[in-house]
Amino acid sequence: MTDTEYRLIKKCSKGNIDAFEQLIEKYEKKAYNIALRILKNPDDAMDISQEAFIKVFKSIKTFKQESSFSTWLYRIVTNTCMDFLRKNSNKVYSIDSPIQTDEGDFSREIEDKSNSTEELFERKMTKELVHKSIDKLEHEHRIIVILRDIEGFSYKEIAKILNCTLGTVKSRLSRARDNLRDIILIEMEQNEHSIV
Amino acid sequence: MKCQEFYEKISLYIDNELEDIDKKEFEFHLHECQSCKRKYEQMISILKVTNNFEEKELPADYRSSLRSKLEAEVNITKTRKVNWRLLSSIAAGLLLVVVSYGIMNMFVINNTKSFDMEMARENDIDKSEYSADDSITDENTASMDLQDSVFYGNSENGTAQPEITTVEGTPNKNLTITFSEDIKNDSVEEYLLMDSGAQVRYNLSKTDKSKEYTRKIIKNANISIEVSKYDSSFDSIVDFVNNYSGYIENSETRYINQAYSNDVEKENSLKRGYMIIRIPEQNFSETINVITDLGKVQNRQLSETDISDSYYDTENIVKNLEIQEVRLREILNEAKNVDEILRVENELRRIRTEIDRNKGTLKGWDSRINYSTIHVNLIEVRSKGDSIESVDDNIFIKGKKGFIATINTIIDFIEKLLIWIMTIAPILIIILVIVLIAFIYIPKLFNKRK
Structure with missing residues (x-):
């Protein structure tokens, strides 16, 4: 941690809002983007990421200096997002679940049928498609894909943010990526049908 | 290695988290099994897309609404304290x-x-x-x-x-x-802390002379000033920054008393603004002087972060990777069979992504080094007598x-x-x-x- 950051944190614990704004300025955008990817909705992302910052502000006295401030902050952001998702899980995300339960069988079928070459696959894969598919992942998997493959955190940082072991990160990320690929394949299949 | 085992290790292999032995086995299987290879390549192309997702900008009113939420939070805790006192005295009376x-x-x-x-x-x-x-x-x-x-x-x-x-x-x-x-x-x-910081910097500048390269320093400043005329000061800062080939990254103006919703206070609508200025590094100190001359300085903080070590480390990493890339290309030219070619190409691809990633960080640093960042808080005050809230x-x-x-x-x-x-x-x-x-x-x- 840098000297300035340490001093800013000290000021924040006295309730200095200016110091706090200065402190989080570097992280605001990334925190907002993480929230946006997890929650899929700009309004929610703004509310929840701000809620997370207020949590950070209120509990900055309890922040232990030995860990990095940024991972602590992102941890609060992801946790707040998770809490929000859990509260609203019944309302919003039930539509996705049938696809996920079927996905194992589905994907294998597709593997066998398709003789598509690498190029074809890459050509069909657009940003929107991947984006849509990430949104269809279940919460845990989506978060880990967001942290690693979009935001580019290292395995160690992710372990700290999600408060789990390195092994969990490895296995969960691997499963998440597998699921993502399966969903993308399903989406492609569906797109093809709709075009034909 | 069985295919199932292979699937499980794709992810780790991509992130270079596998042990050497596993890595060899993995690569061996990659050339043996066509369907596995396709899966691997599909994964690579998916991740290529996700890595290139661009960051969305913050909504325009993000900072101001966060600010007012924070202020509300601070006010709540304040009133809570007062209420406790009142409550306890009422309770005592009862x-x-x-x-x-x-x-x-x-x-x-x-x-x-x-x-x-x-x-x-x-x-x-x-x-x-x-x-x-x-x-x-x-x-x-x-x-x-x-x-x-x-x-x-x-x-x-x-x-x-x-x-x-x-x-x-x-x-x-x-x-x-x-x-x-x-x-x-x-x-x-705090003073001691600053002192030690200065000492460290001094030591660094000493070692400076022994090495040939220039130090990579990110300069930041944070200035709060009170001005009597908000709009004209704001404009003069904007003009100055434009003349010195800088730019305003973010600016925001609002009325100080908006949060209080008190009619009397709203009438004296003083303004308060926040701006982030990016200015070429050589004009940094001059810009600060101009800004501080505009009004009464409340708070001035300058900070210089020395990132030379990590900067040159990254630069060396890129250089080494590029050398490795060249060598791999030579090997590729001499490769005899398809198997070898594929292997070398895989390695090449990995190196290429690593080079790109490191160059990206270098670029980000360059922009922060060449353009210093100045945060300016402009606070409008009517006269010396009536504006100091803390006394009130x-x-x-x-x-x-x-x-x-x-x-x-x-x-x-x-x-x-x-x-x-x-x-x-x-x-x-x-x-x-x-x-x-x-x-x-x-x-x-x-x-x-x-």
């Missing part, structure tokens, strides 16, 4: 009323049961004991208050843990004195304290008066009875005599 009512009831019952003089005396003693107790508890609460305020002060100042324990150890009377010393320690500590706050709090103190003395006085009346009430009643008897019988005696 308690007093209940206690005195109870005593009065007790006394009235005693009174109606017997007019015995001795009972009255016992009551008398009880009362005096009670009042003594009361004064003791009063002292206790007073000292508690004192401690409270000290702890409160400490937590606000955020001094280090050991200092708090020394405060706890000292006797009550010295509490306030140690508290003020704490503040001094605090500032001294203090007066309000002091007034409140005085008010509470007066109420407490009034309560105290009423309480003592009640106790006194109740204490002498039996005697009064007895005297009254005697006087009554006297009034009734003495005239009769006189009458008889007559």
Whole structure:
């Protein structure tokens, strides 16, 4: 941690809002983007990421200096997002679940049928498609894909943010990526049908 | 290696998290099995897309709404503190009323049961004991208050843990004195911190001369100034920055009193603004001088972060990777069979992504080094007399304290008066009875005599 950051944190614990704004300025955008990817909705992302910052502000006295401030902050952001998702899980995300339960069988079928070459696959894969598919992942998997493959955190940082072991990160990320690929394949299949 | 095992390791292989042996096995299988290879390549192309997702910009009103939420949060905690004090004093008043009512009831019952003089005396003693107790508890609460305020002060100042324990150890009377010393320690500590920072920088600049490369320094400044005319100061900053080939990254203006929703305060609509200026590094100090000349400086903070070490490390990594890339390309040209070609290509691809990633960070650093960042808080003030909010706050709090103190003395006085009346009430009643008897019988005696 840098000297300035340490001093800013000290000021924040006295309730200095200016110091706090200065402190989080570097992280605001990334925190907002993480929230946006997890929650899929700009309004929610703004509310929840701000809620997370207020949590950070209120509990900055309890922040232990030995860990990095940024991972602590992102941890609060992801946790707040998770809490929000859990509260609203019944309302919003039930539509996705049938696809996920079927996905194992589905994907294998597709593997066998398709003789598509690498190029074809890459050509069909657009940003929107991947984006849509990430949104269809279940919460845990989506978060880990967001942290690693979009935001580019290292395995160690992710372990700290999600408060789990390195092994969990490895296995969960691997499963998440597998699921993502399966969903993308399903989406492609569906797109093809709709075009034909 | 079986295909299932292979699937599980794709992810780790991509992130280069596999052990060497596993990696070899993985690569071997990659060339053996066509369907696995396709899966691997699909994954690579998916991740290529996700890695290139661009960051979305913050919504325009993000910072201002966060600011007002934070201010609301601070206000809530403030009012909560005040409310506690009010509540406790109300509770104390209620308690007093209940206690005195109870005593009065007790006394009235005693009174109606017997007019015995001795009972009255016992009551008398009880009362005096009670009042003594009361004064003791009063002292206790007073000292508690004192401690409270000290702890409160400490937590606000955020001094280090050991200092708090020394405060706890000292006797009550010295509490306030140690508290003020704490503040001094605090500032001294901060000073020392800055001092050591300067020393480190000094050492760095010493080593500077031995190495040939220039130091990579990110310069940041944070300035708060009070100005009398907001709009003209704002414009002059914008003009200056444009003339010196800088740019305004973010700016925001709002009315200071918006958050309070007080009609009277809204009328004096003073403005407050925040802007982030990016200016070429060589114009940095000049820009700061110009800005600070605009008004009264409230807070000025300059910081220089030296990232030379990590910068040149990354640069070296890129260089090495590029050398590796060239060598791999040579190997690729000499490769004899398809198997070898594929293997080399895989390695090449990995190196290429790593080069891209590192170059990206270098680019980001370059922009922060070449363009220094200045955060400016512009605060409009009407005149020197009426704008300083903190003084207002203090007066309000002091007034409140005085008010509470007066109420407490009034309560105290009423309480003592009640106790006194109740204490002498039996005697009064007895005297009254005697006087009554006297009034009734003495005239009769006189009458008889007559």
